[in-house]
Amino acid sequence: MALKKLSTKVLVFAGARSCDDLPFTIRIGNITGLVLEEFWQLGVDCQIATDDGSAGFKGYVTACAENWLSKNTWNPARTAIYACGPEIMLAAAAQLALKHDVPCQVSMERMMACGIGLCQSCAIEHKTTQPQQTEYKLCCKEGPVFDARDVVFSKEG
Ligand code: FES
DSSP, rough: OOOHHHOOOEEEEEEEEEGGGGGOOOEESSSSSSSHHHHTTTOOOOEETTTSSSSSEEEEHHHHHHHHHHHHHHHHHHGEEEEESOOHHHHHHHHHHHHHOEEEEEEEOOOOOOSSSSOOOOOOEESSSSSOOEEEHHHHHHOEEEETTBBBHHHHH
């Protein structure tokens, strides 16, 4: 909603295994086909993806976003991706952002034992300016949102 207040065009891509797994209310929009009620009421456009094709685009949400990017006109200099969800999807979103040279922020999830930076259970590997060297940042204190270019996603390693 903060982005919408800045008069920024916001487009939400929501994905799930199937229609029943989407944590939103799906309705038929006037022109645009299926919309998510919670975003539609805020005037935010949506694209829906389901792995089984039971609603919207059939396939992963990142493939849906890639499909949208290839079929629409948009300005990379005025575009950013904000992603939350399973880490493998965040890694795919990071790759998509890299491919199109747009910034991407990912909201990471970790089990958090203390939540105050003591136990180190929420450490996330990050790239450094030194090739082949990484460092760890704490999701609870330094995140949970990170620049996707800096994160070493588990599927990479
Ligand atoms: S949860 Fe303990 S350091 Fe982050």
